[in-house]
Amino acid sequence: MAVATATPRGIRRRLVGPGLRRLWSPVAETQGLARVMFVTGATITLFFLVLAFFARWIAPYGFTQYQAHGHRFAQLAHPSAHHLMGTTVESDDVLSRVVWGAQTELKVVFLALVLSLLAGVPLGLVSGYFSGWLDRILVLVMDALFAFPPLLLAIVIAFLLGSTVSSGVVTAAIAITATYVPQYFRVVRNHVISVREETYVEAARALGARPFTIISRYVFFNVVQNVPVIATLNAADAILTLAGLGFLGYGVQPTQAAEWGYDVQRALSDATNGIWWTGLFPGLAIVLLVAGLTLLGEGLNETLNPVLRRRRFGRIDFGPIAPGEEERT
Amino acid sequence: MSGSSTSLKTYALTRLALVVPMVLILLTLVFLLMRVAPGNPIAAALGGHVAPSVIKQITHQLGYDKPLYVQYGNYLWGILHGNLGKTITDRRPVSSIIVENGGATLELTVAAGLVAIVVGVVVGLLAGRFRDSWIDVGGRLFGIVAYAMPVFFLGFLGQLLFGVWLGWLPTSGQASPITQAFLPIHTHILIIDAIWAHNWGALWDVIKHLILPATTLGIVIGGVFIRLVRVNVIRSLKDDYVEAARARGIGERSVVYRHAFRNALVPVVTIVGLQMALLLGGAILTEETFNWPGIGSTLVTYLENRDYAGVQGIVVVFALAVVVASLVIDFVNAFVDPRIRY
Numbered sequence: 001m002a003v004a005t006a007t008p009r010g011i012r013r014r015l016v017g018p019g020l021r022r023l024w025s026p027v028a029e030t031q032g033l034a035r036v037m038f039v040t041g042a043t044i045t046l047f048f049l050v051l052a053f054f055a056r057w058i059a060p061y062g063f064t065q066y067q068a069h070g071h072r073f074a075q076l077a078h079p080s081a082h083h084l085m086g087t088t089v090e091s092d093d094v095l096s097r098v099v100w101g102a103q104t105e106l107k108v109v110f111l112a113l114v115l116s117l118l119a120g121v122p123l124g125l126v127s128g129y130f131s132g133w134l135d136r137i138l139v140l141v142m143d144a145l146f147a148f149p150p151l152l153l154a155i156v157i158a159f160l161l162g163s164t165v166s167s168g169v170v171t172a173a174i175a176i177t178a179t180y181v182p183q184y185f186r187v188v189r190n191h192v193i194s195v196r197e198e199t200y201v202e203a204a205r206a207l208g209a210r211p212f213t214i215i216s217r218y219v220f221f222n223v224v225q226n227v228p229v230i231a232t233l234n235a236a237d238a239i240l241t242l243a244g245l246g247f248l249g250y251g252v253q254p255t256q257a258a259e260w261g262y263d264v265q266r267a268l269s270d271a272t273n274g275i276w277w278t279g280l281f282p283g284l285a286i287v288l289l290v291a292g293l294t295l296l297g298e299g300l301n302e303t304l305n306p307v308l309r310r311r312r313f314g315r316i317d318f319g320p321i322a323p324g325e326e327e328r329t
Numbered sequence: 330m331s332g333s334s335t336s337l338k339t340y341a342l343t344r345l346a347l348v349v350p351m352v353l354i355l356l357t358l359v360f361l362l363m364r365v366a367p368g369n370p371i372a373a374a375l376g377g378h379v380a381p382s383v384i385k386q387i388t389h390q391l392g393y394d395k396p397l398y399v400q401y402g403n404y405l406w407g408i409l410h411g412n413l414g415k416t417i418t419d420r421r422p423v424s425s426i427i428v429e430n431g432g433a434t435l436e437l438t439v440a441a442g443l444v445a446i447v448v449g450v451v452v453g454l455l456a457g458r459f460r461d462s463w464i465d466v467g468g469r470l471f472g473i474v475a476y477a478m479p480v481f482f483l484g485f486l487g488q489l490l491f492g493v494w495l496g497w498l499p500t501s502g503q504a505s506p507i508t509q510a511f512l513p514i515h516t517h518i519l520i521i522d523a524i525w526a527h528n529w530g531a532l533w534d535v536i537k538h539l540i541l542p543a544t545t546l547g548i549v550i551g552g553v554f555i556r557l558v559r560v561n562v563i564r565s566l567k568d569d570y571v572e573a574a575r576a577r578g579i580g581e582r583s584v585v586y587r588h589a590f591r592n593a594l595v596p597v598v599t600i601v602g603l604q605m606a607l608l609l610g611g612a613i614l615t616e617e618t619f620n621w622p623g624i625g626s627t628l629v630t631y632l633e634n635r636d637y638a639g640v641q642g643i644v645v646v647f648a649l650a651v652v653v654a655s656l657v658i659d660f661v662n663a664f665v666d667p668r669i670r671y
Contacts, residue, residue, distance in 0.1 A: 144354040147651045149610035156362060156644055159632050236477070243479050244614055248629055264482050268618065271489045272500065279489075283482035290477035298473075 038299025044292025051102040061093045063100035063258035076270070079277050086277035088266065094278060098285050100258035104169065105289065108252065109238045111173035112180065113231055119177065120184025125215050125223070127185070128192030139189070142182040150179035150237075151244050158250035172251035176238050187230060191223045198222075229304060232297035236290045243286050260286050340663050348656055353405075355648045360404055363641045364397060370637035374417040391417070391638070408645065416631060416639035423642030426627055431646075432517025433503050434623035437546065438612050440539055444547025445608075446601065448475075449554020454590055456555065457562025468555060475552025480611050484545045484618035491541060498541050501620040508534045542619040546611050550604055554597070561593040568592070595665065602658025606651050 051058060066073055073093065079086040085094035127135040145153065158175040195201060196219065204214050245251035246261030254262055260282035267279025363370075371388045379387075388394050392403060407414060413423035456468030492500035499505065504512070504519055508531045515522055520539070523532035565571065566589045574584045613625035620626070624643055631639030 140350060140354055141358070144351060144358055147351070147355060147606065147655070148648060149606040149613075149651065151610035151613060152644060152647055155613075155628075155632065156640065159640065160362060160365075240477075240479055244481075244610075247479070247481050247614060248617060248632070250632075261479065261481070264479070264485055268481075268485060268488070271485055272493060274489070274493045276489055279482070279485045283479070283485060286479055286482060287474065287477045291473050294473050294477060 034299055034302035037295045038303060041292050041295030041297070041299050044288060045296055048102045048106065048289050048292065051099050052106040053103075055099050055103045059096040059099035061096040063097050064092065064255060065096065066090060066092055076275055076278070085281045088263075088278050089270065094263075094281050097258040097263055098260070098281050101260045101263070101282060101285060102289070104252055104257040104259050105239050105242060108169050108172045108176065108242050109235050111169065112176040112238050112242075113235060115173060115177040116180035116184055116234075117227070117231070120181040121188050121224070121227070123181070124185045124188025125192055125219060128189035129196060129211065129215055129219060131193065135189075138185070142185050145178070145182045146186070148179075151241060153179050154241050154245055155248060155250060158245055162250060168256050169252060172242055172245060175245065175251060176241050179241060180234055180238070183234070184227070184230070187226055188223055191226060192219055195219050195222050225304070229297055229301045232293055232300055236293035236297060239286065239290050239293070337663060341660060344656065344659055344663075348652060352649065352652055355652065356405060356408060356645065357401075359641060359644050359648065360401055363637055363644075364400070370635075371417060373635040373637065387417075391415075413642040413645060414638050416636050416642070418631070418634045418636045418639065421639075423639070423646070426624065426639075426643065427646055429517055430622055430624045430627045432519070433621055434612055434616070434625060436503070436518045436520060436539065437542055437615065437621055437623060438608050440543035441546035441550060441612070441615070442601070442608060444544055445550035445554055445604075446597075448548060448551030449558055450594065450597065452551075453555040453558025454562055454593070457559040457566070457593070458585060458590075460563055465559075468559070472552050472555035472559070475548050475555070478549055478552070480546055480549050480614045481618045483549060484542070484615060487541050487545055488619075499538050500541065502538060503622055504531070504535050504538055542615050542621055545618070546608070546615045549611060550608055553604060553607065554601075558593065558597060561596055562589060565589045565593040598658060598662055598665065602655055602662075605654040605658075609647055609650060 061068060073083065073087050075087065076089055077083055077087040079094075083093050083095065085098065087093055088097075123138060127138045154175040157178050158171060161171045161174060201214060201218050204218050209217075242251060242259070243261030243264070246259040246263075247265045249262070249265070252259045252262070263282040264279050264286075267275075267282070270276075270278045371384050371391065371393060375384060375387070392400060395403075404414075411424065413427075415422050416426075452468045452471060456465045456472075459465050487498075488500040491498045503509075508519075508523075512519065512522055512528060512531050513526055515525055519535040520532065523529075523535050566585070568589075570592075571584055571589050574588045575581070579588075609625075612623065613628060615621065616623040616625035617629055624646065628640065628643045631643065
């Protein structure tokens, strides 16, 4: 009576598949919601990546362009065939600002992620591996940084940098970096501490490998696995921080690039007059991109994290047990 | 770890002792951040409006010309005595900012926190209980959208819908001018002041002003709660004691509601505590969106005026608030959960 309707092909494929296929297989094996989340998130993220890369060709106008063919655009014009998302009080085309904004957000977030990985991961590796007084001091400082409201920290840093260096993409990225370094530091350090006691690390140490070799060859690759998930989720968070900075007038200056948070801030005064299009579209862009990255990150998490993962093995249906059948097995 | 030998009292004392280096490092970080930037802060705040000689005089008055370590010492000494300094631009003591604007921020954050807990716990419990059903999908989607929603954008939508199109709620300020003019102020928390004065008209006015900002901030923070509560429920539904309860033949309803949910909600205290920083950060944006006269919007004003002393004072206040909140949360946790001991 007992019938297994599917063979666990997933396992075999995962063991056999080399290189890329092996990387992809956990994704292919997920099912249901995790898969939907992953695919939706990846699609949305890809959409914004395309907008960002090809902004020059996709956006109908420049982000501070208020006229074309010799005549000025109407102010606060309703969305129409000429301006699909309407125009702002400065006669800027809202659609163009939204498209160019994608480029700004992704530039800043990419730079911020790279910077915080470059700072946080090595610090965490060294601090966790050597765990002496340096570790204690770093943990205290990072914990203190962690206690700050992230947005507040970013604001203060953007404020300080803004008064000395000119504000732009790099300033915004540095301000955001400061809020994420403690997080990477913490995750990597705690992981290193558990990995450090593993047999293979001990073996390497027994063979006389220098600390640098051990960290870079044995510890690093075992610790770095958590990073993609955190990085994706942080990218989502970083967009929100950047938008918050822009909303308060820090970070990217409006003349240098289009920034969605800044645009929503400008739109607040329009809202009291019932004008919705100047704020709605940049705001929706933020929500969509952040949600996309979050879905991608959570999908990745459910795929890569063995605690949450549920593989597609197919249903194994043993059928009803006939009376007296228990003994025979 | 060694449960029997250490008591709640030792835990509390150790935890309290650990706060000291934490606060010291926080204060040092703030000081370094604010002073590392080159240039004279007085000139930055007043430059262009005041003659250089006056700037020099004020710099001397405020002690900004002393060596850095003396300034650092004075700064710590001042904070130890509850003196957070004065702002440069309007010579306002930071302590009076806490008293006058802190009430508004407290009113907003407490109300928003309540909204967040209700939204987060209800949606999170349901989503976790009915995992993979449409409730779960809906709840998670709501959670993701709420998380992805910048506070100020939700505020913009709320102002548009409830303020402008429906005309139900005011979109700006903590109370209408007439209330502010006639309500005697005791605590600067206008809800309490209105109740104090038995002025029910003013109370309704204050509540009407509070609804939109508090709901906006609460929903966004609640979005984070949903995910955490949901994961907790799923984890506790898989736990051994739930299995054991089922094995004893207790009804599924009772297993879920009395055993699993209760245990899933214990860590929510910690979660709420961890979100304090998020709540305060969100409060800055919310206050700015709704012209709420709290510490956050005051901070933004001082940022715009390049008032280093004002910014520094408020940042210290925020940092201390987070430290105190996490301390309180840890105490509550230790009180509730006997496993938490040093």
